[in-house]
Amino acid sequence: MTSHLLPTYARVDLAFERGEGAWLIATNGERYLDFASGVAVNALGHAHPRLVRTIEEQARKLWHVSNLYHIPEAEKLAQQLCAASFADTVFFQNSGAEAVECAIKLVRKYQSASGRPERFRIITFEGAFHGRTLAALAATGNKKYLDGFGPPVDGFDQVPFADLAATRAAVGRATAGIMIEPVMGEGGVRVVPHGFLRALRELCDQHGLLLIFDEIQTGIGRTGYLFAYQQTGVTPDVMTLAKALGGGFPIGACLATAEASKGMTVGTHGSTFGGNPLAMTLGLAVLDEITRPGFLEKVRAVALRLKQRLAELRDRYPAVIAEVRGAGLLIGLRMIPAAAEMVDALRAEKMLAVAAGDNVVRLLPPLIVGEAEIAEAVARIDRACTHLAAARTHARETAS
Numbered sequence: 001m002t003s004h005l006l007p008t009y010a011r012v013d014l015a016f017e018r019g020e021g022a023w024l025i026a027t028n029g030e031r032y033l034d035f036a037s038g039v040a041v042n043a044l045g046h047a048h049p050r051l052v053r054t055i056e057e058q059a060r061k062l063w064h065v066s067n068l069y070h071i072p073e074a075e076k077l078a079q080q081l082c083a084a085s086f087a088d089t090v091f092f093q094n095s096g097a098e099a100v101e102c103a104i105k106l107v108r109k110y111q112s113a114s115g116r117p118e119r120f121r122i123i124t125f126e127g128a129f130h131g132r133t134l135a136a137l138a139a140t141g142n143k144k145y146l147d148g149f150g151p152p153v154d155g156f157d158q159v160p161f162a163d164l165a166a167t168r169a170a171v172g173r174a175t176a177g178i179m180i181e182p183v184m185g186e187g188g189v190r191v192v193p194h195g196f197l198r199a200l201r202e203l204c205d206q207h208g209l210l211l212i213f214d215e216i217q218t219g220i221g222r223t224g225y226l227f228a229y230q231q232t233g234v235t236p237d238v239m240t241l242a243k244a245l246g247g248g249f250p251i252g253a254c255l256a257t258a259e260a261s262k263g264m265t266v267g268t269h270g271s272t273f274g275g276n277p278l279a280m281t282l283g284l285a286v287l288d289e290i291t292r293p294g295f296l297e298k299v300r301a302v303a304l305r306l307k308q309r310l311a312e313l314r315d316r317y318p319a320v321i322a323e324v325r326g327a328g329l330l331i332g333l334r335m336i337p338a339a340a341e342m343v344d345a346l347r348a349e350k351m352l353a354v355a356a357g358d359n360v361v362r363l364l365p366p367l368i369v370g371e372a373e374i375a376e377a378v379a380r381i382d383r384a385c386t387h388l389a390a391a392r393t394h395a396r397e398t399a400s
């Protein structure tokens, strides 16, 4: 069958028709254990009863009105996100890349409104991922993604991961801010050392720069805390959210302090869809579930248990798994064979995971995952490791 979709994805030959919690049911009826969660999006799993009820009720009332009018649901979600974080203000969009664009604009405008219009450059880190729009891509700095799309948007200086000397050296007269993911997701689940984040905070304070945390992947409970920064002892000035915030409905958000956002006055930014009543109602329901007493404690307990079991597998299969790393339920297995082979081997065991940079397989179960599903996942990963270890032994024997 010829596809009329732009072929920018190497899609797996698999389609789903239904989901239930941590499980996806394929069009051929097979059940898959979903440790991909649509790339860290379905935080409450599939067809969560509260979200189903919320979307049904709101769909009968109001979907969209535009930002020409007050949107009480957006006011409420912004108020709750600010109450739960360092931020004073929120701008809503429809995706992560848009949230990053807003953050970049906000930082530049802050410097301009502070009488320093020459400051527009943002320092980012090798291995980062900030999205696929032209500016977010320039911030990402991945040559493979930039190639053929003309000159990258100016204003980004990339330095090696967690290299403080290089970061210090990159601060110049035109520097406006520093942007980093507290745990690099796409880059291979690399946890940024908290000491490095503290040093970035000091550097920003010293030079009048704004610190942006891109928490599009780490935010909304993924690391076992509502926001990853809360566990680092470092508070940013600006934070981007998206992925899990809508529980599968597209929402992006850029949060900032009053001071950082002081340049963003009437007319400086906009979005037709951003913050519409349907999206906001779902965001409110997701946030309410995740901040329910005990929810994040349970995420942390389940994550610890999973990580312990994975460490045992690493010890048993040293020729397959090199390292287990991550924070909360953002877990990376750095592989010895190609990460893609492990993703395939897991899929053969009817389990979904996502490849990332640095030869890592990402495990991103929904945050509602239970002990039984963790045990099931470990059994399937165990079998996939047996398969990969046997394949390697076989390859070695045929070679000699």
Ligand SMILES: *Cc1c(COP(=O)(O)O)cnc(C)c1O
Pocket: 095, 096, 097, 098, 100, 129, 130, 131, 132, 181, 185, 186, 214, 215, 216, 217, 242, 243
């Ligand atoms: C996914 C992701 C983005 C991009 O989000 P989109 O919704 O795909 O535009 C940006 N930053 C981080 C850290 C991400 O994980």
